Amino acid sequence: MLRNPARTSGLYIGTVPEQAAATRPGTTITVDHALDVLPDVSRHLTVTELAEHVDDMAARLYAAGVRASDHVAIYKNNNFDIYILASAASRLGAVPVMLSPALDGVSATALLGRLDTPHLLTDDTKLDGVLDAAEVAAVTRGVISASPAREGVVSLHDLAGSPRREPVLLDADQPALMTHTSGTTGLPKLVIHSARSLYGRFRPQRRLARLIKSGETAAIHLSYVHSRMYLGMAVLLRKGMHVVVMNDTEPERVADLFARVRPGFVETHPNSFMEWEELASDPRRPFSNVKYFSSTFDAIHPGTMDRLLKASDRDNAVFFQIYGQSECGPLTGRSYTRKNAHKADGRCLGFPMPGITRYRLVPRNGQRPSREHPGYIEVSTPGRAIGYYGEKERFAQQAFGPWWRGGDVGFRTKVGCLHLLDREVDVIPGIHSTLEVEDAVLQRLEELAELVLVPGPNQEPLPVVCTRHGEPLDEARWAQAVADLPRMAAPIQIPLADLPRTATMKVQRIKLAADLRAQLEQAS
Known part of the structure; x- marks a missing residue:
């Protein structure tokens, strides 16, 4: 019998669905999109079916050559199947390395090169887009695809029916999952989590969940490559809450x-x-x-x-x-x-x-x-x-x-x-807190969808504003809203979609500031 994550010193994400299915088999998971790696699967799953898909994908990954302690870098189109594939790799005792779909190909390849000749688990979106085949081949031991077969790539679609494997639970202090930092300050760092450290995160989240009634439906929109997704699912599935996953x-x-x-x-x-x-x-x-x-x-x-x-x-x-x-x-x-x-x-x-x-x-x-x-x-x-x-x-x-x-x-x-x-x-000279200024202005101007204060070309406070529906900023209302705040440069308005963001939707302030400085210098 698999160990219960609530009764051990380690949380093993590869066995979470199976554990939940053993105690709460009627729990349902609904996704708002089709799964790339399982395109024919219903968007409405029971936790028992979810556990079956994780077990199936673990078998296919084993057939593709993945073994315990291997690095499996997952870099593919944004989809809930990222959760299934990471759980499947973990079930084999491998270390899922979660790379955000939003990463550019150069950054993703650089992170692959930092790893120990990983397996790359990807899809046609990345292979036909931002990845360079030769560069990827030089830093990986092979490419596994969630898409249909193509030359030089092992397709998980072709490995259906592979023999099932028993879960491998490594020592609680060994690497169990890698995620990367938000990337707000350059090339992300690869953060190593162990089963023990994941359990340390599970505890406060489980405590919070006790305040929530089990019968509630939970709608979640979280980054599939962030550790929060795996801890959140562990808490919700164990509690037996019906989960709606949003893309x-x-x-x-x-x-x-x-x-x-x-x-x-x-x-x-x-x-x-x-x-x-x-x-x-x-x-x-x-x-x-x-x-x-x-x-x-x-x-x-x-x-x-x-x-x-x-x-x-x-x-x-x-x-x-x-x-x-x-x-x-x-x-x-x-x-x-x-x-x-x-x-x-x-x-x-x-x-x-x-x-x-x-x-x-x-x-x-x-x-x-x-x-x-x-x-x-x-x-x-x-x-x-x-x-x-x-x-x-x-x-x-x-x-x-x-x-x-x-x-x-x-x-x-x-x-x-x-x-x-x-x-x-x-921190910007002359501004006590950029976040405090942003809070104040957003509270006063409901038409703003976002405000980000960054340093301008001369380190002056430069407000970047986005209105809710793209309408022009009312300059008189802006002047009134900032009259009692520290002196700032004239605001620059851009579309909300143009803000550079991380996988968790944080604005990449350093990149935004650098891009704006380059534009302003070019214009002058």
């Missing part, structure tokens, strides 16, 4: 979907929630049955929480805001209701998870950390990753015994609440 985040289609499935729990990235704000007044009332909203990865604007909570008809609807990092998982959090969301301080990230996570503030300039002199935020958690692959010294530079310095700066309030002001690399 399409276009507001009109989200409204149609939610009007049909009426989710009680919704989790996505902060920027996706911002994009969906306009649905708060939609006549289909897509959020009317939502009791629980959950946002991770980044701080969320208070106005977004307020509008979404007011769009729910449920008594005591709650918005959970969780602060975490790729290297550590969830760290602090707090909840908001209709009574206090509109008064929320957008820089407030809440409190550590009792008995699980801790944080401390370390001086940056010799001054005691405060709002005026924010300190480095360091955290301690059993969910901390075990390293950066191929960059041991780089990881060690951020580790101080049990403490991890993630690059954010902030301060602690009198009641112990953690406030984040900026990432250290995003």
